[in-house]
Amino acid sequence: MASKLWTKEEISCPVCLNTLTEPTTLPCGHNFCLDCIKKCWDESGNISSRSNTVSCCPYCRETFRLRPTLTKNSILENMVEKLKMTLLDTSPGYPYDGPEDVVCDVCTLLGSRRKAKAVRSCRECKLSYCQSHLRAHLDILLLQKHTLVGVVAKELQLEKLCPQHDKPLDMYCRLERRCICSLCAVEEHKSHETVSAETEQAKKQALLAVEQIKSNSKLQMKEELLTQLGEAAGSLKGFAQAAVEVSDMIFVELIHSLEKRRAEVRDSIKDREKTLAAQAARAETRLRQDITTLQRRNSDLEKLAQTQDRILFLQRWQPISLLPDCEPSVISERHSFGAVMSIITEFKELLKDMNVDFLEKIKQAELITFE
Numbered sequence: 001m002a003s004k005l006w007t008k009e010e011i012s013c014p015v016c017l018n019t020l021t022e023p024t025t026l027p028c029g030h031n032f033c034l035d036c037i038k039k040c041w042d043e044s045g046n047i048s049s050r051s052n053t054v055s056c057c058p059y060c061r062e063t064f065r066l067r068p069t070l071t072k073n074s075i076l077e078n079m080v081e082k083l084k085m086t087l088l089d090t091s092p093g094y095p096y097d098g099p100e101d102v103v104c105d106v107c108t109l110l111g112s113r114r115k116a117k118a119v120r121s122c123r124e125c126k127l128s129y130c131q132s133h134l135r136a137h138l139d140i141l142l143l144q145k146h147t148l149v150g151v152v153a154k155e156l157q158l159e160k161l162c163p164q165h166d167k168p169l170d171m172y173c174r175l176e177r178r179c180i181c182s183l184c185a186v187e188e189h190k191s192h193e194t195v196s197a198e199t200e201q202a203k204k205q206a207l208l209a210v211e212q213i214k215s216n217s218k219l220q221m222k223e224e225l226l227t228q229l230g231e232a233a234g235s236l237k238g239f240a241q242a243a244v245e246v247s248d249m250i251f252v253e254l255i256h257s258l259e260k261r262r263a264e265v266r267d268s269i270k271d272r273e274k275t276l277a278a279q280a281a282r283a284e285t286r287l288r289q290d291i292t293t294l295q296r297r298n299s300d301l302e303k304l305a306q307t308q309d310r311i312l313f314l315q316r317w318q319p320i321s322l323l324p325d326c327e328p329s330v331i332s333e334r335h336s337f338g339a340v341m342s343i344i345t346e347f348k349e350l351l352k353d354m355n356v357d358f359l360e361k362i363k364q365a366e367l368i369t370f371e
Contacts, residue, residue, distance in 0.1 A: 011080050014059045015040055015106060017116065017132050023076045028062040034072055040106075041067065058106060059136045061125075061143055102151045104130035123147040123168070126161075172200035269340060 013020050015036040022034040032040075040058050055067040105127040107115040116130030122137060124146040129137070137143040160169055162181035169179040175192040185194045307313040 011083055012132075014133065014135070017107075020076070020080050023073045023080060024070045025073045025076065026057050026062075027064065027068055028057045028060055030057055030059045031073065031076060032058070034070055037070060058133075060140045061136065102128055104128060104133055106130070106133040118151045120148045121151050123149060170197050171195070172197050174200070265340075265344065269337060272337070272340075 011020055012018060013023075013033040013036050014030065015032055018033075020031060020033055023031050024034045024037060025031050026037070037058070041055055056063040102118045103115040104118045107130060116132065118128035119131050120134055120137075121128040128151055134148075137146055137148060161167065162169055162184060165181050165183040167181035167183055169181055171180045171182055171185045171189075171194050172178070173180050173185075173189045173192050173194050176189070179197060180189055180194070304313065304316050307316060
């Protein structure tokens with residue numbers, strides 16, 4: 001029968017969300033665990049520097065000028081113990097926080113072992129509440145006037161408040177380019193150009209749209225250039241291979257041409273060698289003949305010189321005749337192919353200079369670039 005009159009939420013502490021342990025009743029009529037309400041009031045006095053309220057009901061937010069004396073409600077405790085026989089002593093089925101979730105500030109304030117996930121935040125209270133601790137804002141008329149918003153982390157809530165006036169940052173100073181509150185706008189910034197944060201956001205969103213169009217245009221251009229670059233880079237290997245094949249073919253032709261010229265020069269030198277060798281052989285034959293003739297003549301001249309008889313001397317003188325003055329050519333330095341070697345050396349230097357100029361022209365040729 002008792003289980004039909006009482007629900008699990010009604011015998012649960014609004015702070016720890018567990019079944020009441022040593023329950024105590026506040027003057028407003030709400031029940032809490034004795035230890036939970038003590039911790040709540042002790043902790044709120046240390047960390048709630050923005051509020052002048054030290055002792056208030058965590059559920060209905062009713063304030064007490066003097067901190068009430070907390071005593072255990074023995075009747076309620078006995079009733080809870082009896083109800084435990086019919087109701088399971090488990091926490092309400094609300095989701096608990098994960099690594100990325102914002103936890104309930106009330107659960108954190110009380111040091112609960114399991115902190116519930118916050119579902120809404122209150123701008124006036126500057127706290128985030130789980131589903132259970134949010135009931136007060138939904139049930140109590142005074143708290144219903146508070147503004148509930150989506151869950152906002154405590155750090156972000158503080159960032160949205162003016163550190164000087166503890167007011168929402170709902171104005172914008174265009175001179176100092178920062179958000180301010182309404183009091184800052186009429187005090188420190190009264191000579192500055194100020195507008196509502198909503199107006200400034202609309203203006204900047206319009207500028208943002210223009211920047212997005214420019215950025216998208218640049219992005220599209222870069223993507224097109226990237227596509228063209230990929231196509232050029234893909235065909236680069238083929239172009240380079242074709243150039244290598246053509247250059248190899250031309251150089252092979254040049255090498256064959258030089259080989260042919262080398263053979264022709266060699267043949268020319270050999271022919272010249274044969275011609276000069278034949279001339280030398282003929283000159284040698286004539287020289288040997290002249291030597292033989294001169295040897296006979298010298299013998300006759302020696303006999304004539306030894307003749308004492310004048311008549312005989314004069315008779316023998318008549319047949320003597322002089323040799324023709326014709327000397328054969330002999331091989332000298334000019335016949336040692338020095339001129340040919342000079343011409344070949346000059347040709348080599350010419351090719352060397354041409355090769356250097358040729359290579360420089362290739363390096364400086366207008367080729368495709370990617371910069």
